[in-house]
Amino acid sequence: MKHVRPYQIFTLLDAAPSERLAHIKIPNRRDLWLLESFLLVTAIRLVNARRIFEFGTFFGSTTLNLALNSPADAEIFTFDLPKADALAATRNQPDFRVAGERLGHSQPDFVGFKEAEKIRTLLGNSRHFDFSEFRNSIDMVFIDGGHDYETVKSDTANAMAMLRADAPGCIFWHDYQNVECEENTKFLNELEKDLSLFHVQETMLCGWFNEASGIKV
Numbered sequence: 001m002k003h004v005r006p007y008q009i010f011t012l013l014d015a016a017p018s019e020r021l022a023h024i025k026i027p028n029r030r031d032l033w034l035l036e037s038f039l040l041v042t043a044i045r046l047v048n049a050r051r052i053f054e055f056g057t058f059f060g061s062t063t064l065n066l067a068l069n070s071p072a073d074a075e076i077f078t079f080d081l082p083k084a085d086a087l088a089a090t091r092n093q094p095d096f097r098v099a100g101e102r103l104g105h106s107q108p109d110f111v112g113f114k115e116a117e118k119i120r121t122l123l124g125n126s127r128h129f130d131f132s133e134f135r136n137s138i139d140m141v142f143i144d145g146g147h148d149y150e151t152v153k154s155d156t157a158n159a160m161a162m163l164r165a166d167a168p169g170c171i172f173w174h175d176y177q178n179v180e181c182e183e184n185t186k187f188l189n190e191l192e193k194d195l196s197l198f199h200v201q202e203t204m205l206c207g208w209f210n211e212a213s214g215i216k217v
Contacts, residue, residue, distance in 0.1 A: 136162070
């Protein structure tokens with residue numbers, strides 16, 4: 001796995017200071033770190049993402065940050081298990097403990113924001129859901145759903161099919177090298193042999209930009 005410093009991603013964005021601003025929610029304990037959120041915002045700008053797909057809504061904090069920092073005409077699709085199915089579907093998997101925390105969260109963090117108009121929530125089991133309506137239509141995918149090997153493998157395959165082939169695009173994965181998500185890390189290390197992924201140091205993010213983006217990390 002190639003490891004890069006955060007500045008190597010930030011400096012890819014050729015923009016004046018006035019165009020390098022971001023609106024980020026201060027994180028709670030289970031949210032992405034601030035550095036990770038800024039990296040995702042940078043990725044949005046780098047590929048001019050207007051259709052964004054997120055695997056794993058959880059509390060909806062990252063979903064909110066994607067909405068706050070994407071163009072006014074952007075569409076954001078966020079996918080997660082129905083609350084009623086969350087505990088049973090993740091039993092004996094690395095997400096079991098946090099699934100219980102999600103059950104205690106009253107509503108997604110993006111509720112009440114005008115930017116929530118951009119967001120469409122989808123519910124189901126991502127390993128069995130029909131994603132055909134999104135095929136070859138998405139600019140950016142963020143994968144932070146199930147962290148067991150088979151789920152992240154399935155989500156990645158669906159993400160690759162979603163990305164537009166003729167336009168700049170990217171995929172980012174979370175929880176790389178998270179000690180609680182060893183299968184997730186194993187899968188990404190194997191995938192790197194085919195896709196030349198990169199890991200951003202000081203974060204748990206791995207990323208990949210497609211050939212159409214022209215971005216080399």
